[in-house]
Amino acid sequence: MDSLKELKLAVDSSVGGVSDDEDRLILALDFGTTFSGVSYAFTNDPEQIYTIDSWPGATDRIVPKTPTEIQYTPGSPDKFKWGYELEGTLEDKVIGLKLLLDPDQKRPYWIPTDPHAEIAKLPKPVVEVAADYIKAIFQQALSEVEKGYLPGFLDGFKKQYVLTVPAVWSDTAKAMTERAARRAGISPINMITEPEAAALFTLRTMKDKGLKDGDAIVICDAGGGTVDLVSYEIVSLAPFEVKGLTVPSGGALGSLMLNRSFEELIRQTVGEDDYVVLKKTEGYRSALREFDVAHKLSFRGPCDSDRYVSFPMANLKDNKAKGLMKNCMTLTGQHADINPCRQAMFRIFDPIIQEIMKLVIEQVRDVRIKQLESKNQNGSDVKVRFSAHTAPIFPTLPQSNIHCPVLQAIFLVGGFGASTYLKECIQTANPNIMVVQPKEA
Numbered sequence: 170m171d172s173l174k175e176l177k178l179a180v181d182s183s184v185g186g187v188s189d190d191e192d193r194l195i196l197a198l199d200f201g202t203t204f205s206g207v208s209y210a211f212t213n214d215p216e217q218i219y220t221i222d223s224w225p226g227a228t229d230r231i232v233p234k235t236p237t238e239i240q241y242t243p244g245s246p247d248k249f250k251w252g253y254e255l256e257g258t259l260e261d262k263v264i265g266l267k268l269l270l271d272p273d274q275k276r277p278y279w280i281p282t283d284p285h286a287e288i289a290k291l292p293k294p295v296v297e298v299a300a301d302y303i304k305a306i307f308q309q310a311l312s313e314v315e316k317g318y319l320p321g322f323l324d325g326f327k328k329q330y331v332l333t334v335p336a337v338w339s340d341t342a343k344a345m346t347e348r349a350a351r352r353a354g355i356s357p358i359n360m361i362t363e364p365e366a367a368a369l370f371t372l373r374t375m376k377d378k379g380l381k382d383g384d385a386i387v388i389c390d391a392g393g394g395t396v397d398l399v400s401y402e403i404v405s406l407a408p409f410e411v412k413g414l415t416v417p418s419g420g421a422l423g424s425l426m427l428n429r430s431f432e433e434l435i436r437q438t439v440g441e442d443d444y445v446v447l448k449k450t451e452g453y454r455s456a457l458r459e460f461d462v463a464h465k466l467s468f469r470g471p472c473d474s475d476r477y478v479s480f481p482m483a484n485l486k487d488n489k490a491k492g493l494m495k496n497c498m499t500l501t502g503q504h505a506d507i508n509p510c511r512q513a514m515f516r517i518f519d520p521i522i523q524e525i526m527k528l529v530i531e532q533v534r535d536v537r538i539k540q541l542e543s544k545n546q547n548g549s550d551v552k553v554r555f556s557a558h559t560a561p562i563f564p565t566l567p568q569s570n571i572h573c574p575v576l577q578a579i580f581l582v583g584g585f586g587a588s589t590y591l592k593e594c595i596q597t598a599n600p601n602i603m604v605v606q607p608k609e610a
Contacts, residue, residue, distance in 0.1 A: 194323060196310055197331035198303065199234070199363070200267055200346070202394020203425050204584070205302075206234035207310040211326065221310045226253030239263050239302050246292035251305050257454065263287075265394065266302060269295045270349065271342035299349035307355060330355045336362040336390075336397040336417035364388045364399040364417060367582040371607050372403070372411065382406060384577040385414060385540065387532045389595075391525060391585035394423035398528050400536045415535040422524050424465065424585035430517040431460050438491050438498060452483035452496065464500065468514055470590045476500040476514060522594055529595055533576065533602070540575045578603040 193212045199205060207221045224235040235252035240262040242248040255262050263269075272285050288295050307330070315323055332350055334343055343360065350358050368388045372380070380386070382405055390397045397419035404410040435456070436444040447453045456478050464476055480496045492499030492513070501514040579602055581592055587606055596604040 192326050193329050194314070194326040195329050195331065196307065196314075197333070197366075198306065199333050199366075200303070201234070201237055201392055202265055202267055202423060203237055204234035204393055205237045205306055207306060209310065209314060219314075221313050223313055224253050225251075225309065226256055228253075235306065237264075237266055237302070239266065239298060239305075241292045249301060249305075251302055263291065263298060266295075266299055267342075267346065268394070270299060270345035271339050273339075273341070296345055296349045296352060299346070300352035303350055303355060304353035307353070330358045331366075332358055332360050333363045333366050334360055335395050335419060336364050336399055337395075337419040338362070362397070362399075362417065363392070363395075363583075364390045364397045367580070368399065368401055368411070371580050371582060372401075373409065380406065380577065383575070385536050385575050386577060387529065387536065387579045389525070389529055389532075389579060389581050389586065390419075390583045391581065391588070391591065392423050392583040393425045393585070394421065395419055396422040396525055396528060396583075396585075398532045400532050414539050415532055418528055418531060420524065420528065422521055422528075424521075424588075426521050427465055427517055428457065428461065430520070432457070434513055434517060435498070438488070438493055439485055443485065447480065447483055447485070450480075450483055452480035456480050456498075464514070466585075466587050466589065468501075468518065468588070468590045470593050473501060473514070518590055522591060525591065526594060526598060529579065530598070533579075533599060536576050576602055578605050581606045 191212075194209060195212065196207055196209045198207050208218055209221070210218045220233050222231045222233050224232065227235070232253075236255065237252075238255050239249050239251045240255050240258065269288055269291075272288060291298055311323075311328075330350070332346065332355075334346055338346075347358065347360060350356075367390045368386075371388065372386075380403060382403055385400060385402045387398060387400045397417060399413065399417040400415040401411040402414050404412055435447070435453075439447060459478050464478070468476070477497050477499055480498070483496050485493060485496050487494050499513070501512065579595060579599065581587070581595070581604065585591065592604050592606055
């Protein structure tokens, strides 16, 4: 779609009930690289949006998404487990499934580097594998929706489906994704880009929170496998209308890179031989969960307090020089400038933060150039200013103090969009622009 105005018309016709009087159930799949989720709404109450939070294998946990993973039973290509049913399974499962839909697409380093070899190992064509997963997740969603109503209630509702794809997704990948959805019996289907969907949700929920007609915003959708960015100008809040300002950008910079860097840090800390043994223990899996849940989003950067991760009953050798004592590894602390081992969190975070920052800076620059061009003003290179503690982290980025009042906000959405450190770095680089992390975005 050329703009969010067109997107709004498409969504209104399917969710807002403007095209006909038929009751419909709209189900939207966020088909992610690492996690996927489904939300739904009824056309007779379009403002009320629900999220599926119960998944097979999640052991009664309430979680809004399930892993985008699938594993087939050997010799039985029609039998498989998926999502949380594979929790704790490390071998013979398909990860990065949606990236296999276009093997020539650039892939994150933590995904196997030879997609054609991965595809060759599949028990069926990759489109059929994706179809199996998409069908399973939608069946689970419908099953959960039905639990809230009397038998047969949903029979009176026509089903309509929405599927999100990355902004930088190739035409091949989009076509393959649509083929997989149709093979799964998902029809009719609308496909929209992830930042478009994020922008629609964010702007509708934030329109009474200080934004006004004429404001420009940047949407940064930071997920597990990819980061997508796009910028819009608010033409009108009532009626709701926006237009695109920039070409969407992004890359394979998802937060799973942090997890892989953390695993590499463990390997370097304990040594290769002990690492091979450690990977097979519950203590190792416990440490991965602790990093994911307790540290990845809450890490605050230079002002952060001491952080540790433990390996229960792992019997690791103490190594004080590397911050490893009593099965506990130091990640960072107040004396990080003295003890190099305590800079671990920065070594994990800064490479990906720097790359995301570059993408944000490019969007900010392009928005400002667009605004200057529209006003026939002579512009100059748009650069950003860093504080003393962040400048060393991003030594390749220039410094300046240019302010553009038209660009009002940068919205961080997606799983990694909730990162405290990511927001801190972007806000420091853009002191005159609000950096907002909307709830449930």
